[in-house]
Amino acid sequence: MKWLKRRFWLWLGGVIAPVIMWAIILLSVISVAMSLNNQNSSDMGGDIEISELGEKDIPAQYIPIYKEAGKKYDIAWTLIAAFHKVETNFGTHPSMVSSAGALGHFQFLPETWLGWGYGASPPKSVYENPAMIKKYGGYGVDADGNGKADPFNIKDSAFSNANYVSASGGMNNLRKAIFAYNHADWYVDKVLGYYNAYSKGDYRPVNGGGVSGGHGKGKYKYPIPEPIVVTSPYGYRDWSIAGGGEFHNGIDFAGNSSTPILATMDGTVVHASMIASYGNCTVIQHPNGKYSLYAHQSSIGVRVGQKVKVGQQIGVMGTTGDSTGVHLHFCITDGLFTGYQDPKPLLGL
Numbered sequence: 001m002k003w004l005k006r007r008f009w010l011w012l013g014g015v016i017a018p019v020i021m022w023a024i025i026l027l028s029v030i031s032v033a034m035s036l037n038n039q040n041s042s043d044m045g046g047d048i049e050i051s052e053l054g055e056k057d058i059p060a061q062y063i064p065i066y067k068e069a070g071k072k073y074d075i076a077w078t079l080i081a082a083f084h085k086v087e088t089n090f091g092t093h094p095s096m097v098s099s100a101g102a103l104g105h106f107q108f109l110p111e112t113w114l115g116w117g118y119g120a121s122p123p124k125s126v127y128e129n130p131a132m133i134k135k136y137g138g139y140g141v142d143a144d145g146n147g148k149a150d151p152f153n154i155k156d157s158a159f160s161n162a163n164y165v166s167a168s169g170g171m172n173n174l175r176k177a178i179f180a181y182n183h184a185d186w187y188v189d190k191v192l193g194y195y196n197a198y199s200k201g202d203y204r205p206v207n208g209g210g211v212s213g214g215h216g217k218g219k220y221k222y223p224i225p226e227p228i229v230v231t232s233p234y235g236y237r238d239w240s241i242a243g244g245g246e247f248h249n250g251i252d253f254a255g256n257s258s259t260p261i262l263a264t265m266d267g268t269v270v271h272a273s274m275i276a277s278y279g280n281c282t283v284i285q286h287p288n289g290k291y292s293l294y295a296h297q298s299s300i301g302v303r304v305g306q307k308v309k310v311g312q313q314i315g316v317m318g319t320t321g322d323s324t325g326v327h328l329h330f331c332i333t334d335g336l337f338t339g340y341q342d343p344k345p346l347l348g349l
Contacts, residue, residue: 048078053227054198057256059090065158069143073162074170082194083161083181086231089325096152104151106161113140113151113160139164186232193229197254218348220264221310223294223330224317229254230349231327234342249340250293250331257298257326259317263308264292264347270336272300278329279321282314283336291336295329296320 050058058081066084070077084090087107102109111120114127115136126132128148133140140149143159150156161181168180178188216222232252263284270291271283278295282302285291298318308314319326332343 048076049200050078051198051200051227053254053256054078054081054200056258057085058198062090062154062158065155069155069159069162072159073166075162075165076171076195076199078198079165079171079174079191079195080158080162081198082191083165084158085194085325086187086191091154105154105157106151108140108151108157108160108164110151112138112164113149114138139167189233190231193231193254197227197229215311216348218346220292220332220343220346221262222347223262223264223292224253224255224259224328225262228349230344234340234344250295250329251343253317253328253330255317255326255328257316257318259326259328260313261294261297261315261317261328263310263312263314264330264332265310267292267308269302269304269306269308269314272302272304272306274320277322279323280315280318281321284308284314285336289334291333293329293331293333293337295331296323296327298326 050063062081062084063077066077066080069075069080083106087093088096088105091105096104098107100109103113110122110127111118114122114133115138117136118126118132127138127140128150130140130142130147130149133149139160140151141156141159141163142149143155144153148156149160151160164181165177169177171177174192175188178191179185181187181191215226216228222228230251231254232248234248234251236247261282265284265286265288267284267286269282270285271281273281275281278293280295280297280300282294282297282300283291284294294315296318297315297320300315302308302314317326317328323329330343332341332346333339334341
């Protein structure tokens with residue numbers, strides 16, 4: 001009888017021991033996965049370091065909101081900041097309403113905010129109602145808990161942006177997620193450009209970030225200090241000011257209202273004044289017969305006839321003329337205001 005009991009316990013131990021072992025392994029795997037998920041969430045929300053350009057460009061009062069939204073939806077907070085920059089220049093758009101009817105800080109259509117199941121042109125009382133948003137599957141969020149999901153409220157709007165981007169592919173498929181927000185490749189490039197420029201890991205200062213000219217891999221040198229972020233390339237594009245498409249005859253560089261503009265090559269200043277859509281504009285003629293053009297400056301630091309050296313500061317970035325925000329519109333031409341070329345290969349970008 002004793003030997004039967006002994007065999008039973010040996011058999012039971014042989015059955016239970018592997019089960020316990022696999023349970024321990026499974027719990028360990030789950031624990032590690034949860035730890036990694038929490039770590040990634042923390043990275044997205046608050047641990048991404050801001051670059052020097054980001055510190056100058058992003059309004060400090062919005063950063064805690066971006067971080068909180070990023071943590072909740074696993075979206076890099078600097079990406080949320082990039083969207084805010086591109087959509088309304090951090091909420092400084094005069095009306096915060098586009099010609100297409102997009103609303104608020106992050107320019108949501110009311111139908112997207114509420115959910116397209118409701119139909120076109122929902123009234124404010126409906127699209128701000130969290131219960132209606134839940135019913136129709138929209139992306140609007142009542143982040144501050146006041147009973148309204150308001151696209152003109154910075155916290156509600158930032159959380160809604162993160163919610164939409166997360167649902168559209170998130171950080172695992174950034175181009176897809178950004179393209180879902182606005183179906184244009186130039187828009188994707190612009191948002192990614194600011195995202196990279198605002199995140200410290202992608203920020204590459206020249207000599208500590210000070211003004212230092214003559215940098216770049218091409219025949220012509222960069223017209224601003226690094227980091228170099230092209231927000232709109234040469235060629236055809238959609239343009240809100242023109243109300244449709246246009247041929248973009250240069251490239252646009254990101255920066256802020258203190259970014260210096262640098263001569264791309266030695267030459268002589270042949271134009272230095274306000275001109276039509278270019279705003280404050282400088283043109284330099286170079287020894288090779290080509291011209292470089294620098295538009296939308298806040299201030300011009302040279303005069304006609306002045307000799308300049310490559311890398312010399314000639315002005316300060318601005319948003320004068322036909323411009324939707326602070327940037328440098330840069331052109332290379334065969335003649336004075338004629339024969340525009342794509343500057344990108346000439347700069348080695």
